[in-house]
Amino acid sequence: xxxxxxxxxxxxxxxxxxxxxxxxxxxxxxxxxxxxxxxxxxxxxxxxxxxxxxxxxxxxxxxxxxxxxxxxxxxxxxxxxxxxxxxxxxxxxxxxxxxxxxxxxxxxxxxxxxxxxxxxxxxxxxxxxxxxxxxxxxxxxxxxxxxxxxxxxxxxxx
Amino acid sequence: xxxxxxxxxxxxxxxxxxxxxxxxxxxxxxxxxxxxxxxxxxxxxxxxxxxxxxxxxxxxxxxxxxxxxxxxxxxxxxxxxxxxxxxxxxxxxxxxxxxxxxxxxxxxxxxxxxxxxxxxxxxxxxxxxxxxxxxxxxxxxxxxxxxxxxxxxxxxxxxxxxxxxxxxxxxxxxxxxxxxx
Numbered sequence: 001x002x003x004x005x006x007x008x009x010x011x012x013x014x015x016x017x018x019x020x021x022x023x024x025x026x027x028x029x030x031x032x033x034x035x036x037x038x039x040x041x042x043x044x045x046x047x048x049x050x051x052x053x054x055x056x057x058x059x060x061x062x063x064x065x066x067x068x069x070x071x072x073x074x075x076x077x078x079x080x081x082x083x084x085x086x087x088x089x090x091x092x093x094x095x096x097x098x099x100x101x102x103x104x105x106x107x108x109x110x111x112x113x114x115x116x117x118x119x120x121x122x123x124x125x126x127x128x129x130x131x132x133x134x135x136x137x138x139x140x141x142x143x144x145x146x147x148x149x150x151x152x153x154x155x156x157x158x
Numbered sequence: 159x160x161x162x163x164x165x166x167x168x169x170x171x172x173x174x175x176x177x178x179x180x181x182x183x184x185x186x187x188x189x190x191x192x193x194x195x196x197x198x199x200x201x202x203x204x205x206x207x208x209x210x211x212x213x214x215x216x217x218x219x220x221x222x223x224x225x226x227x228x229x230x231x232x233x234x235x236x237x238x239x240x241x242x243x244x245x246x247x248x249x250x251x252x253x254x255x256x257x258x259x260x261x262x263x264x265x266x267x268x269x270x271x272x273x274x275x276x277x278x279x280x281x282x283x284x285x286x287x288x289x290x291x292x293x294x295x296x297x298x299x300x301x302x303x304x305x306x307x308x309x310x311x312x313x314x315x316x317x318x319x320x321x322x323x324x325x326x327x328x329x330x331x332x333x334x335x336x337x338x339x
Contacts (some may be wrong), residue, residue, distance in 0.1 A: 002178075007177045014184055042182075
């Protein structure tokens with residue numbers, strides 16, 4: 001196990017590093033978030049490959065979401081998702097009341113920056129579902145400015 | 159009255175894969191952004207420095223280290239306490255010179271490079287774990303110890319072990335490592 005303090009500092013440095021280097025060239029925030037998303041995507045890819053190599057195939061999208069909320073979240077953040085809601089039409093809202101990566105942040109724009117990496121790890125999870133033989137892909141959006149730790153996942157069927 | 163926060167060890171640990179993969183993604187992104195290995199190494203070192211300057215506070219608060227009287231004590235603490243606390247490994251320490259200000263930390267196993275088989279093609283001078291050097295340097299500087307920290311050997315480059323060299327540059331400041339507030 002690695003220490004949380006080190007990881008949180010690394011994460012913060014990565015985010016601020018991306019934004020600092022953006023000032024020299026790219027100005028639009030979208031570019032920075034894309035960079036962070038790509039990194040998160042890569043991490044999610046690795047994580048999901050390792051976690052699911054011994055598990056059975058996911059039966060449906062609800063199965064995937066349950067996996068995310070329980071197993072994945074517990075392994076990565078050492079707690080489960082506190083609240084999962086769905087409209088049964090492909091949109092899921094995951095709520096983590098004490099999201100580990102943000103417990104030391106104050107409110108503000110920082111939410112979005114710091115969280116974009118994480119929720120794109122979830123993005124890959126959906127693609128991981130594809131790799132496991134299901135037909136789902138998903139986009140993860142976040143409404144961090146309204147409620148910290150809230151992720152909205154939109155599953156798009158291919 | 160301050161709110162009680164849980165201080166049990168399990169609350170402070172995270173999944174190791176997450177950390178290692180995050181670091182790997184960072185290095186991969188930097189390799190995309192910078193063509194020269196030296197630039198990537200410098201960026202990682204700088205990031206590590208920023209991390210080290212903050213990490214040392216967490217370390218001093220949690221580790222209860224006593225006041226150090228020599229560089230070799232400091233090197234031992236870095237290897238046996240700090241590395242153990244944050245990365246779960248204990249490198250061995252050797253001293254290079256008679257004036258006892260040059261030390262090496264020998265890592266048999268480098269957790270940051272756990273999933274790295276070899277350096278990417280065309281990146282032979284990449285110091286994959288430059289971050290560690292920056293962290294040590296930044297942490298030492300926060301306690302008023304200037305030091306040069308570099309990789310002397312790297313398993314990823316074909317050496318048998320990974321070796322981090324620490325050269326202390328300034329005299330130990332007597333005021334540091336005091337525990338009373």
